[in-house]
Amino acid sequence: MDSTDRDAALRAIDPAWQSAFLGELVRIESINPETWPGGSGEAAMARRIAAELEALGLQPRLDEPAPGRTSAVASQPGTGPRTLLLEAHTDTVQVEGMTEPFSARVAGGRMYGRGACDDKASVVAFLGAVRALRQSGVTPPVTVTFAATSGEEFSGIGIRALMKDGLRADGAIVGEPTRLDVVVAHKGVLRSELVVHGRAAHSSAPAEGRNAIDAVAAILPALQAALTPQLQTRAHPLVGAPTLAFTQIAGGAGPNTIPERCTVGFDRRLVPGETPESALAELRALLAAMPLPDGIRAEITDASISGGPVGADPDGPLAQAVLAGARRHRPASSIIGVPYGTDASHIALYGVPTVIFGPGDIAQAHAAVEWVDLAEVNLATAMIVDAIFAFAR
Ligand SMILES: [Zn+2]
Known part of the structure; x- marks a missing residue:
């Protein structure tokens, strides 16, 4: 492994950009309209993310499986044969009972708002890792595909459409608030x-x-x-x-x-x-x-x-790469199972080894006061950069 490249990419992580971009995403209402009629869906989120990917010199693709239910996808080519998919969802649940769902207020190192934790923090952590590669000029050892998908909170319409269209990878990381632990199994x-x-x-x-x-x-x-x-x-x-x-x-x-x-x-x-x-x-x-x-x-x-259930091999190359990436920055990270379901079901269905990993705590997800620790988002980005390099071996 080229640790010079890895270190250059790690240095290019920009906490100011991460926090500003997360704020922008939280201020875009993207409530899932399948479950909560009147929700705006994911089109504005996909456009904003695609613009960012374009600014990084990538060629994002917009996929719209139903009107307004847009996902954004882009690939950063790597030097080696493997492909790693980084997937996180852009829709949120409703905002009933919330006093400031779209304020993106920052206090005490936390950002508040609907989706700040579930799942816009993972979108930023993953996109931030791709951005760090681009900004440092480092070509990663594996091709990294980033997908910001619609519809996880109901049917997984976004990721299901992408997989049906032939999206594949040698491993996938699904971003959800796992408190930086590596989830290899859920029901x-x-x-x-x-x-x-x-x-x-x-x-x-x-x-x-x-x-x-x-x-x-x-x-x-x-x-x-x-x-x-x-x-x-x-x-x-x-x-x-x-x-x-x-x-x-x-x-x-x-x-x-x-x-x-x-x-x-x-x-x-x-x-x-x-x-x-x-x-x-x-x-x-x-x-x-x-x-x-x-x-x-x-x-x-x-x-x-x-x-379907998710059951990745805890000793397989994907789980071990993500665990190594996480532990390099937080030795306490471990391999766990969780009770809730995720988009990983729809990816694992196609035989792609899939784990779930991201900043924030599931206890914040869907809560009337939702927040994420901004330092944890930056930490997740660094862990993902390390996981990308570890997955090459
Ligand atoms: Zn989620």
Whole structure:
């Protein structure tokens, strides 16, 4: 490794630029409109980031999978064959209950505002690393692709479109507030519905009908009893066992009618080794094997939301490069698993080794008072520069 190049790139990290640019991004409202109608989406963020990439002499590409849901992508060629993807999302959650969502006020070394931590700090940390390479004139040992993507807070529309279009890498770092630890595993999710069909009748003659609510009352505990022991055997060392939770229920047409239909929403969390498809097939098979009363039919609908689990090899070249980069500046950084999901699901789905890493604390994300420690953003940038050089070996 050329430590002269690495040191030159580290010296080119500019805390004044980082803080000013983060402030600019926080002042751009980029609420995810899929979940919060009226949100502006990510187009303005993508344009501002693309302008910065252009100013660095790169050729950014804008990708717009749906109107106003723009992502910005650019690549810095490297000397070696490997490619490292740095991905962070530009959308935010709503700003309800916040007194100053877009002020980007700085006090006590912290910047305040919606997205300051989740996830604009990671955007700046990653872009700051690319900028340091450009400003120092250092050609990195691996090609570095930077992607500021739309839509993470709901469906991952931005990264899903880029991956579908053929974006690939030998490793990916997804920026999220991990407190500078290296996340190699998180659970995936499958959300869907159990639908039970019976037959309506007047409630004064229940035997004339087939009560869908009664059937659901029997099916739910039976499903849990059949599945839970199996889920326990799949516990992952970093994220624990997979789970099934029933989360919503609706059924019945009126107080004097035997209900002909009852639906139950559920949330199934997946661990590495499981897929949304395998979890769905498993539930359908258990249901099919269950004896149901005459005249009752039950089905599980296709997934309404799904995202695969992430389970990168903690001893693999990517995790070890990011860990080495982090520990060079903060020896306490370690390899961990987390309960929440990220865009890493959509990248790992294509076989790209993916870890999650970034400045800030998930406790700040989505909170009424959101902030990030500016020194931590600069530290993350230095760690990413080091990780880029470590990933070459
Ligand atoms: Zn996030």
